[in-house]
Every structure is written in structure tokens, then in C-alpha cells.
Amino acid sequence: MLRTLHFTILITLAFATVAAASETIQWKPVTPAELSMREPVVDKDADAEAIFWEVRLDDKSRKKLYYEHYVRVKIFTERGRERFAKMDIPYTKRMKVENIAARVIKPDGSITNVSASEIFDREIIKSKRLKIRAKSFAVPGIEPGVIVEYQYRERFKSDSLQGERLVFQRDIPIQRVTYYMRPFRNSNIDPYFFNMEATAFSRDPNDDSFWVASVKNAPAFNEEPFMPPKDQVVPWAMLRYSFSRGDWWQVGQGVGSRFASVTEPNKKIKSLAENLARGANTDEEKLRRFYTYVQTEIRNLAFDDSRGETKLPKQKKVSDVFKTNSATPGMIDMVFASLARAAGFQTYVVFSGDRSEKFFNPNSHPYSVSFIHPLGVAVVVDGKRRYFNPGTPFLPFGELIWYEENVYAMVAYGGNFRWATTPLSKPENSLVKRTGNFELDADGVLKGTATRAYNGHWAHEQRRSEYLETDNERAEHFEEELKSDNSTAEISNVAIRNFFEASKPLEKSYAVTIPGYGQKTGSRIFLQPGFFEYNSKPMFTSATREHDIYFDFPWSEDDDIEIKLPADYALEKFSLPKDIKESKGIAGSSYKIKYDRENHSIRYTRKYFIGGNGQIYFKKGAYKPLKRLFDLFHESDTFVLILKKKAV
Structure with missing residues (x-):
């Protein structure tokens, strides 16, 4: 290791x-x-x-x-x-x-x-x-x-x-x-x-x-920034003893047979599956009920802080779980698989690579336990293989951790296995929706409230890394994050909602005051309507590139901001940021600004995405056009409106 x-x-x-x-x-x-x-x-x-x-x-x-x-x-x-x-x-x-x-x-x-x-x-x-x-x-x-x-x-x-x-x-x-x-x-x-x-x-x-x-x-x-994982670029060697050689075929047969034995439904499982599925109208609804049950009703020992330093128990079969109604993450996956089998679903155990560490390929990587890990379970639904990992808390039904998407996976049952590639989520699956309601005064001070609602991988990563923290600690860390983006911002009334409700967006709201947000020069104020991109830096600053470019996952952003303007200032010239459209649908941004004459306010909306068509990896030869594209994003994101003081 x-x-x-x-x-x-x-x-x-x-x-x-x-x-x-x-x-x-x-x-x-x-x-x-x-x-x-x-x-x-x-x-x-x-x-x-x-x-x-x-x-x-x-x-x-x-x-x-x-x-x-x-x-x-x-x-x-x-x-x-x-x-x-x-x-x-x-x-x-x-x-x-x-x-x-x-x-x-x-x-x-x-x-x-x-x-x-x-x-x-x-x-x-x-x-x-x-x-x-x-x-x-x-x-x-x-x-x-x-x-x-x-x-x-x-x-x-x-x-x-x-x-x-x-x-x-x-x-x-x-x-x-x-x-x-x-x-x-x-x-x-x-x-x-x-x-x-x-x-x-x-x-x-x-x-x-x-x-x-x-x-x-x-x-x-x-x-x-935004490069492949280290093991994908640095030179290294892996050691194996000659006497411990194995191959992927042997491993696939072994884990498939073991899975079939461990998840064999007994009477208790069959009865439980029948009760949970009663009244469900579709196969997906049945699986969703099984998923919710094992994720919420079985205590997950690996994510239980009260367990302290005690060792995880050895559980050899699904029936062992119900002795204490607690289980390791892997056994929670197995209970879900056993319920699915009891309900007649074709079910497999899945081991996958981890692309946060390396881009695993069984055709070029020798057998080693360090290259794959248990991903969870695959279930055939309406003729298609779906992947589930209920043993990972806060992971919603049908979703995978980002580094288990778009990777080679061993899918096994009985004495057989096959290699498959797990699906990659779309930009809209990991949406960050940001809203703000502000007022700008004649001195350029911006005051108001803002909310960020995280979905998909953004929400899951935060929940998984902060679940042991107290509410106050989470709020403090979020405030530190906000102030790292803008040291002059005064943050208060931080609130975090839906932290333990994985089916809902993770919401973080706050009140904010930023002196000098509107840059005042003589009779004019220069105002950036894109509040959430204020003080942002270009994504790529270097003129040259040594490594390929790699984004962890596709994502999107949706901003909706309203700013009430100072009474004695008016828009000197109304204009819009330039929409950015990449010809192959890999990334893009669009902007709208509307002036509300009655309330003397502007409403700014922005939509942005990266990773369209599953494109998150780029060779370094594409760096210059990619850098130009993101420079255009930054130029439009930091667009400025000019306000001029009204004549007396």
C-alpha cells in the first residue's frame, strides 16, 4: 500500500x-x-x-x-x-x-x-x-x-x-x-x-x-488544478509475492459463490420482503422500500460514533444481522440483496475501481485487492442493471459515490462474473441551486440573505464528511468557507437544513453584509450582479499544462438573485453578460437580467454546467481551447453593471 x-x-x-x-x-x-x-x-x-x-x-x-x-x-x-x-x-x-x-x-x-x-x-x-x-x-x-x-x-x-x-x-x-x-x-x-x-x-x-x-x-x-489522481500520473511499482499470485477469474468466481451463499433468503427474509413490498405498484417502488428499510432500520456500525474503538463484529450470513439489528456497511448491502432475491429480482454483488485513486482497468492491471473494493449490489430492473449502495449513509436510492461512477466493475453471482462499466451521472444530478435577496445602498454596501441548496454528489460528500460534527461545528465550518472567499464579508444567522435527509437537497442559508461590494467611483457604482461569483478566480491561470485535465464528476449551477438598487442611482446602460455555448455540449452558461421599475431592482439568473455528454476528461493538448472556454465563463460570471447617480 x-x-x-x-x-x-x-x-x-x-x-x-x-x-x-x-x-x-x-x-x-x-x-x-x-x-x-x-x-x-x-x-x-x-x-x-x-x-x-x-x-x-x-x-x-x-x-x-x-x-x-x-x-x-x-x-x-x-x-x-x-x-x-x-x-x-x-x-x-x-x-x-x-x-x-x-x-x-x-x-x-x-x-x-x-x-x-x-x-x-x-x-x-x-x-x-x-x-x-x-x-x-x-x-x-x-x-x-x-x-x-x-x-x-x-x-x-x-x-x-x-x-x-x-x-x-x-x-x-x-x-x-x-x-x-x-x-x-x-x-x-x-x-x-x-x-x-x-x-x-x-x-x-x-x-x-x-x-x-x-x-x-x-x-x-x-x-x-483539476488533474487526474496521483497514481494515474506519477511513476510507481506495485509489489507482489510470487507465491500469492491470483487472477481476476478466480476472484470473480469466489466472490460470486460467496455472495450467493450469504444472501440466500431464509424464512424471515422472505416474510420481511413480502411485508415491505405489499401494495407496491412497480418493481422500483419495491426496491425503494427495501433500500429505505435497510438504510434506516439497521444500525450502520461503521458510521456509529457511539461504538468507540470496539472492533466490528463478524457477520457471516444475513441472518446474523437480525440478532442485534446492526451491521457493517457490506452486510447492509447484503441484506438489501437478500430482500431483492426474495422478491424475485436477479441480483449481483459488485466490486469496482476507485477513480479518486486510479483509473482501474482489469485488462492492464494484475489482480490485487488494492485495485477494487465492494461497491454494493446490482439488481436487474425492467431488463436493465441498476446499482445500489445502501450501506453508505446519506447515499440516496439509485445513486453511487462519485468515484464509483464510470469505472470498471466486477458483477458476480454464483460461479460467474462479468466486467461492466458503471454509469456516470449527468450535470443536472449534482445541481447547486443558489438564491439571494439583497439591497445595495448608496455607499456600495450590500446586505441580504442567501441560500445554497446542494444536490447529488455535492450533498453526499458534505454529509459523509460532516456527519459526526455538531450543528454548531457545521455552521462554523460553513462560515469559515464563506469568509475564505471574501474576508470582508460579515456572516450571521447561518442555518443548515435537511442534513440527515438524503432524499432532500442539503440547504445552507445565511445573512451577509459586504462593505464595498459596489465599487463607488465618483457618481458611479460598479455592480456585479453575479453575487455567488464575486471575487472568483479564473479556473485555469497557467499558460501551459503538464498533466491532462480531469473533473471528478459533471455538475451544474442555477443562480437566482434579486438586488434592490439605491434610490438615487439608475442603470446608466442596460446590457447582458454573454452566453457561452460549447459546440459539443460539454459545458455552457446562460444569463438573464431583468429590471423591475416598480421595485427599482434587478433580477439576475445564471445557468451553468460542465460534463455534458459524459465528458469530464481532456488530454493536455486540449488545454488551450479549454482554458479559453473557462476564461469566457469567468468573464461573463464577473460581468459588471454601471449605476449612475440621478441628476438633482
Whole structure:
């Protein structure tokens, strides 16, 4: 499994040793060329560059996996100094970080060590769902020209080399990336390479119990807005033990047979299905009742905060669920499937890829549990396969999580399976409807109320990430989000409605005052009627593009805004923003402005969508016309009306 710990890295020097934790840290010699290095090798514009990045993975015991990191970085500029002046090594509860050592070597060879007392533990992320701590320290005497080197060990319980990922590109240029791997009992390792040419795995000449893989001159990974997931672009390798080979056919047969056994309807299920379906006029209505029942009447243990740290129970059959009327998400899906089978529906278990991580393709990806996960259940309705995932709270009937849409999915029952592609939702399925009622005064101050109603993926993502928070915490986070868009806005009366009602839009309303919203210049006020795009930035700002362009899912926006104008100002010239129409129906926006003479107000409406015709992925060669399109959207979204003071 990929260890994506977000730290910036470093290390270096001669035959010195430093005591850290309970073991002795060995430093490699620093060469005169490294000490005197004045320019980067991999990227001539780099502020800092790793001379080497070495990682040792030790799976000798098969019960604990060790990662030993050793990085040596040369600092070239003041920006490089700022970036590496402070170090954080994040860790979670299932791992330990130990044997930390760091030091700085100046070009004259003098050394400054980081002492154990200067390394402290701190919390960097805390929420009810996630806690991440870090080992932190300041790097002493760092300046352009020095070498910083740094090493530590990560220890993971109940882990092994099987399925581990070796990443050959980081966020800093690296002259040499090297992995040393000691397999369990000298077993053979089969590497699979992604986004790179195959790299030779050879025995370490200094210790033949280790295998070695190395890449030279790895450029820095540069993150861009709206790009494919990292595993889709960075070079990496997945490890598998030769003795654990499997194939998708075996997996499909196995999960299909297991599903058929687990979901076999017993008398209780048949009786329950009959009662729930009684009076339903259509097959869809029957399934909707089954879905509502399992999602609301069975306690979902994975999303139950009162459960604390207790382990999830082992439930082997659907009948086990009714002993406590509680279940894991997967077993809730199985109860739904069993009810559907009892009612005579053709039903399948579904495992899919996750395109928030990688674009899985069974034709090019070897079997690995890391590539697919349980999606839920497929049921044939009116001759078509429909997908359901009631085990995920707040996910409405017939909808999927966004990263499970438009992916390869294993659809299995009994001893058979097939590969299918899950459907992609349409822009109107993830609509954000925004309304506002405001008044602008003669000083340009805007006051009023606004509401945002989220549907589809927008609503589900917020519900899933905030369900453990209190009402006050959700309101505070929403207010912080609003103020991050406009620091001068005064927000009050925040209200959130329908949070736990997945069948309804998630509504968030608030009162707002924005001084200087109308830009006053002499006898004129410049007014942007598109309130929700106020202070917005262009979606793409760079003139060039390194990666392809990728949107998570199609979505749409519908704005309806009314602004009462100051009594002594009138529209100097009435005009409209330009509608934007993309010829292939991929994206578009339209605008209307109406002046109400009686109320001396304007009503502004905007409709926008992206992802039409299922198009959410674009090759980087299409970047320039795509950027031009979104620049036009931004120009129309930030359209300004001019108000002029009436003559006395």
C-alpha cells in the first residue's frame, strides 16, 4: 500500500554516527562534489534537489513491516531554505515513527546535528473521524549551499511487502531514487510498473537478502488544478509475492459463490420482503422500500460514533444481522440483496475501481485487492442493471459515490462474473441551486440573505464528511468557507437544513453584509450582479499544462438573485453578460437580467454546467481551447453593471 506521508525531505554526510532512539544512526559519506555543488542536476530552476532518496522495506518477520527513509537534499535558493526550514513526519495510530535523526552540513564540512530534545510530537489534524500527529523539528543553520540530511523508521503492524507501492517521483527533483526490499523468507518478488518503463530488480551486492530498484534523475511532481489522481500520473511499482499470485477469474468466481451463499433468503427474509413490498405498484417502488428499510432500520456500525474503538463484529450470513439489528456497511448491502432475491429480482454483488485513486482497468492491471473494493449490489430492473449502495449513509436510492461512477466493475453471482462499466451521472444530478435577496445602498454596501441548496454528489460528500460534527461545528465550518472567499464579508444567522435527509437537497442559508461590494467611483457604482461569483478566480491561470485535465464528476449551477438598487442611482446602460455555448455540449452558461421599475431592482439568473455528454476528461493538448472556454465563463460570471447617480 502506498505510503503518502506529506513531508518535505532531507539528509547527508560523512562517516559520522549519531545516537537516536535505541539504535545507532549511520550516515553515508558526503563527497566534495556534493559539498561544492552550486547548481541542480535534474532541474536547473530547482530551489532544492535531493541528491538521493533511499527507502528500505524489511518484511523479514511478515508480522511487521519496516520502512527506513534516508534522504539527502541540497539547498540552492532562499525559497529552498524556507521550504525545508521546518520538518513534519506525519503518522497515524496504526504505525510508529522512530530512530529520527537529522543534521545540516555546510560547504566547509562543518556539521550541526538536530538533538533528540529538539524533536517534538504535535497534532496536525484532529477531527472526529481522523487524527494525525507528526514528529516535528526545526532545521538549524539552514541556508543556501548547505546539505540537509534526514532519516527515520516507520513501523507498521500486520503489514507486508504484498501490495506495497514504490513511488519513484516526489515533490522535489531527485538525482537517485532507490528502494531496498527484503522479502519474507527470501521469497521472489514480482513488480508491476505503472506510468514508467520497467526497472530492473537486482540483488544488493552488500546484502543479498535485499533486492534493489533504482531510478535516476526523477523530476519533481508538480500538482495542477483539476488533474487526474496521483497514481494515474506519477511513476510507481506495485509489489507482489510470487507465491500469492491470483487472477481476476478466480476472484470473480469466489466472490460470486460467496455472495450467493450469504444472501440466500431464509424464512424471515422472505416474510420481511413480502411485508415491505405489499401494495407496491412497480418493481422500483419495491426496491425503494427495501433500500429505505435497510438504510434506516439497521444500525450502520461503521458510521456509529457511539461504538468507540470496539472492533466490528463478524457477520457471516444475513441472518446474523437480525440478532442485534446492526451491521457493517457490506452486510447492509447484503441484506438489501437478500430482500431483492426474495422478491424475485436477479441480483449481483459488485466490486469496482476507485477513480479518486486510479483509473482501474482489469485488462492492464494484475489482480490485487488494492485495485477494487465492494461497491454494493446490482439488481436487474425492467431488463436493465441498476446499482445500489445502501450501506453508505446519506447515499440516496439509485445513486453511487462519485468515484464509483464510470469505472470498471466486477458483477458476480454464483460461479460467474462479468466486467461492466458503471454509469456516470449527468450535470443536472449534482445541481447547486443558489438564491439571494439583497439591497445595495448608496455607499456600495450590500446586505441580504442567501441560500445554497446542494444536490447529488455535492450533498453526499458534505454529509459523509460532516456527519459526526455538531450543528454548531457545521455552521462554523460553513462560515469559515464563506469568509475564505471574501474576508470582508460579515456572516450571521447561518442555518443548515435537511442534513440527515438524503432524499432532500442539503440547504445552507445565511445573512451577509459586504462593505464595498459596489465599487463607488465618483457618481458611479460598479455592480456585479453575479453575487455567488464575486471575487472568483479564473479556473485555469497557467499558460501551459503538464498533466491532462480531469473533473471528478459533471455538475451544474442555477443562480437566482434579486438586488434592490439605491434610490438615487439608475442603470446608466442596460446590457447582458454573454452566453457561452460549447459546440459539443460539454459545458455552457446562460444569463438573464431583468429590471423591475416598480421595485427599482434587478433580477439576475445564471445557468451553468460542465460534463455534458459524459465528458469530464481532456488530454493536455486540449488545454488551450479549454482554458479559453473557462476564461469566457469567468468573464461573463464577473460581468459588471454601471449605476449612475440621478441628476438633482
